[in-house]
Amino acid sequence: MRLLLLFFFLSLLFVLPVNATSRKTMLSGVHGDQRVMPKSCRACHRGMRMVIRNEEQTCLNCHGSPVKRQRMIAAGYLRDSGRLQLSNIESELRKPYNHPVLTVRGVHNKDEILPETIVNAARHSECVDCHEPHQVSAGRPLSGIPGKRVGNFTTDVTEEYQLCYKCHGNSANLPVDSSDKQLEFRPTNKSYHPIEAEGANAYVVSLKPPYVARKERPGDISIIKCTDCHGNDNTNGPKGPHGSIYRGLLVANYEMEDGRSESTYAYALCYRCHDRTSLLNDESFPYHSLHILGNRGKNLPGTSCFTCHDAHGSSSNPFLISFNPEVVEMNRDGKRQFKAQGVTTRHGSCALKCHGVEHEPKSY
Ligand code: HEC
Ligand code: HEC
Ligand code: HEC
Ligand code: HEC
Ligand code: HEC
Ligand code: HEC
Ligand code: HEC
Incomplete structure (x- = not known):
């Protein structure tokens, strides 16, 4: 049986174009499973030329609407033995906040090297920018994606943030209102949400399980991913940053404006990992509740976490403090x-002016 299989794969290699890079002729992972994809390469490659433009349509034949998927089954490209769990990525991409997969097409070039070095190069994000179709494997959707080039080498992406x-990150064509996330x-920043490494603060009292508030043992790690915050609003839907109903392509709602009233919904994103009760009971910053809820007696409205915190990191301040200059004067x-x-002290001071209140400075 093994020999037979080997023979089969060898013969496949001869049938396929010789100019192809060895990396791509090797079809491994889920798309190489002929029990579900009996026609192998032909499910995506039609005709003799291997070049594919506008690949998203090819992908969405199986990863889009159930109607298209039925057609692929009828044509024998896909076999459903009852265990197939293909979700509709197309409907995700049509949500109001998304990666522009459906709107910007045919820009990706298989030989391109990212991060982009040309200032006016077109921004794009196509399926194959984030997924290598010949290598995606079960539970490893980023498998085979080349990472950043260092000298003559590119290594595969091993961590999501590298993608x-x-x-x-350091892309020459970043939009004007966007910044380098790698920085x-x-x-080495004073504070940062722990994506690349454990955070700078060993006791973040509000943290909820599975994260560890106080690190005691070397094995206590609290690392999160970009997609813990950016991704599908529906926790039962397909994973990944394809689309969300929430601004910023966030997994949950996050009010960033000043003067909104506090609720579980207003700051739902933060409350996923930080205990609301702990924060509003001032377990860390003694004036959290005053600022977040406002002061009815003095007719001062509450303000967003965004007024004081940056959700990514801060090079100059601990505790992710970064004042929103539109609110804090x-x-x-x-x-x-x-x-x-x-x-560790839970004491500090602020010099600023906010809602007309002078802090010159105010200490806690
Ligand atoms: C799940 C869909 C899918 C399957 C199955 C698939 N490919 Fe591909 N292949 C693609 C896409 C999409 C591209 C374009 C990638 C890019 O532009 O970065 C591609 C590109 C290629 C290329 C590079 C073409 C060029 O532009 O020079 C080769 C060679 C190739 N595939 C060979 C194969 C072979 C051989 C098989 C079967 C063993 C196979 N592919 C199976 C989707 C697929
Ligand atoms: C002929 C149908 C078909 C086509 C066309 C197709 N796929 Fe798939 N894809 C599958 C199947 C089947 C699976 C496995 C799903 C499962 O195990 O339930 C899969 C799984 C995946 C996964 C998930 C891996 C994981 O489990 O985490 C990704 C990512 C993926 N495909 C991307 C693509 C991309 C990108 C394209 C277009 C270049 C593409 N697919 C084209 C059938 C297809
Ligand atoms: C997916 C989980 C997750 C979400 C969502 C999340 N955090 Fe965090 N946050 C963490 C973890 C884990 C740490 C611990 C980092 C450390 O050990 O320094 C942390 C730490 C912090 C710290 C302390 C950082 C320091 O260095 O002292 C602040 C402030 C903070 N988060 C604010 C927020 C705000 C504001 C939001 C909403 C925009 C938010 N977090 C959403 C997981 C999360
Ligand atoms: C703790 C939650 C959280 C994590 C983790 C997180 N983000 Fe964000 N991100 C946000 C919030 C909230 C906003 C909107 C507010 C803002 O722009 O600061 C945002 C905005 C963005 C934006 C749009 C604004 C811009 O500057 O272009 C991009 C792009 C982005 N994040 C990328 C990333 C990447 C890449 C990672 C991982 C390396 C990441 N984020 C991790 C919460 C998070
Ligand atoms: C900007 C990058 C990006 C683009 C563009 C993108 N994806 Fe994904 N996709 C991801 C990431 C990241 C994950 C994994 C998320 C996780 O595991 O938490 C993922 C997961 C998936 C999965 C597995 C879903 C699940 O529930 O396990 C499929 C299938 C998939 N993508 C298909 C596609 C198809 C088809 C396209 C194009 C129409 C596409 N993706 C475009 C980043 C992307
Ligand atoms: C191949 C390029 C590419 C990759 C890889 C990529 N993105 Fe994007 N992303 C884009 C483009 C293009 C946009 C549209 C806005 C822009 O040009 O920045 C975008 C937009 C976003 C936005 C903002 C959406 C909004 O509504 O404000 C977030 C958040 C984001 N991406 C997060 C991520 C995360 C997290 C990853 C890694 C899992 C990732 N991106 C990988 C190209 C990419
Ligand atoms: C008026 C500014 C301000 C606002 C608004 C604010 N914070 Fe803070 N926050 C701080 C300061 C200052 C600290 C540092 C306290 C210390 O010295 O330990 C802090 C600390 C934290 C910490 C780390 C300690 C802990 O409790 O785990 C988290 C997490 C946090 N804030 C989350 C939030 C969230 C979520 C919101 C919105 C619901 C918010 N903050 C609103 C100023 C603010």
């Missing part, structure tokens, strides 16, 4: 500044 940095998550001395007395 994201290819377009959201924001640098483990400079004080009389021309200062807009946070000073902490250390990560």
Whole structure:
């Protein structure tokens, strides 16, 4: 049986074009499983030329609407033995906040090297930018994607953030209102959400399980991924940053405006991992509740976490403090500044002006 299989694969190699890179003629992973994809290469490659443009339509034949999928089954490209779990990625991509897969097509070039070095190059994100169709394997959808080039070498992406940095890191063609995410998550920053490495703060009192609030043992790790915050709003739907009903392609709602009332919904994103009760009971910052809920007596509205915190990282401040200049003004001395007395003391001071209240500075 093994020999037979080997013979089969060898014969396949001869039938296929010789100019093809060995990497691509090797069809491994889920798409190589002929029990579900009996016609192998032909499910995606039609005709003699192997070049594929506008590949998303090819992918969505199976990963799109059930109607298209039925057609693929009828044509014998896909076999459903009852265990197939193909979801509709197309409907995800049609949600209001998405990766522009359906709107920007045919820009990807198989020989392109990212991050982009040409300033006016077209921004794009196609299926094959994030998935290598010859190598995706069960539970490893990023398998085989080349990472950033270092000298003459590119290694495969092993961590999800490496994929994201290819377009959201040091790219020459970043949109004007976007910034280099790799700088924001640098483990040498004063603070950062722990994507690349464990965080700078060993006791984040509000953290909910499975994350560990106080690190005691070396094995206690609290690492998160970009897609813990950016991805499908529907936790039961297909995973991945294809689309969301929430702004910022976020998995949950996050109000960033000043003056909104606090609720589980308003800051749902943060409350996924940080305990609302702990925060509003001022277990860390003694004036959290005052600022988040506002002060009815003085007729001062509450404000968003976004007014004081950056969700990615801060190169200059601990505790992800980064004041939103649209809300927080400079004080009389021309200062807009946070000073902490250390990560363990829970004391610090702020010099700024907010909602008309001078802090010159105010300490806690
Ligand atoms: C699940 C869909 C899918 C299957 C199955 C598949 N391919 Fe591909 N293949 C693609 C896509 C999409 C591209 C274009 C990739 C790009 O542009 O980066 C591609 C590109 C290629 C290329 C490079 C073509 C060029 O432009 O030079 C070769 C060679 C290739 N495939 C060979 C194969 C062989 C051989 C098989 C079967 C053993 C196979 N592929 C099976 C989707 C598929
Ligand atoms: C002929 C049908 C077909 C086509 C066309 C097709 N796929 Fe798939 N794909 C499958 C099947 C079957 C699976 C395995 C699903 C399962 O095990 O339930 C799969 C799984 C995947 C996975 C998930 C791996 C995992 O389990 O995490 C990704 C990612 C993927 N395909 C991307 C693509 C991309 C990108 C294209 C287009 C280049 C494409 N597919 C084209 C049938 C197809
Ligand atoms: C091949 C390039 C590419 C890759 C890889 C990529 N993106 Fe994007 N992303 C884009 C483009 C293009 C946009 C549209 C806006 C822009 O040009 O930045 C975008 C937009 C976004 C947005 C903003 C959506 C909005 O509504 O404001 C988020 C968030 C995002 N991407 C997160 C990620 C994450 C997380 C990853 C890694 C899992 C990732 N991206 C990988 C190209 C890419
Ligand atoms: C997916 C889980 C997750 C989500 C969602 C999340 N956090 Fe965190 N957060 C963490 C983890 C894990 C740490 C611990 C980092 C450490 O050990 O320093 C942390 C730490 C922090 C810290 C302390 C950082 C430091 O260095 O002192 C602040 C402030 C913070 N988060 C604010 C927020 C805000 C605001 C939101 C909503 C926009 C949010 N978090 C959403 C997981 C999350
Ligand atoms: C703790 C949650 C959280 C994590 C983790 C996170 N983000 Fe974000 N991200 C946000 C929030 C909230 C916003 C919207 C507010 C803002 O722009 O700061 C955002 C905005 C963005 C944007 C759109 C704004 C822009 O500057 O272009 C991109 C792109 C993005 N994130 C990429 C990433 C990437 C890449 C990663 C992983 C390396 C990541 N994010 C990890 C919460 C998160
Ligand atoms: C910007 C990058 C990006 C683009 C573009 C993209 N994906 Fe994904 N996709 C991901 C990531 C990241 C995951 C894995 C998320 C996880 O496992 O948490 C994923 C997961 C998947 C899965 C597995 C879903 C599940 O529930 O396990 C499928 C299938 C898939 N993608 C298909 C596609 C198809 C088809 C396209 C194009 C129409 C596409 N993707 C475009 C990043 C992308
Ligand atoms: C007025 C500014 C301000 C606002 C608004 C604010 N914070 Fe904070 N937050 C701080 C300061 C200052 C600290 C650091 C306290 C210390 O010295 O330990 C902090 C600490 C934290 C920490 C780390 C300690 C802990 O409790 O685990 C988290 C997490 C956090 N904030 C989350 C949030 C979330 C979520 C929101 C919105 C619901 C929010 N903050 C709103 C100023 C603010």
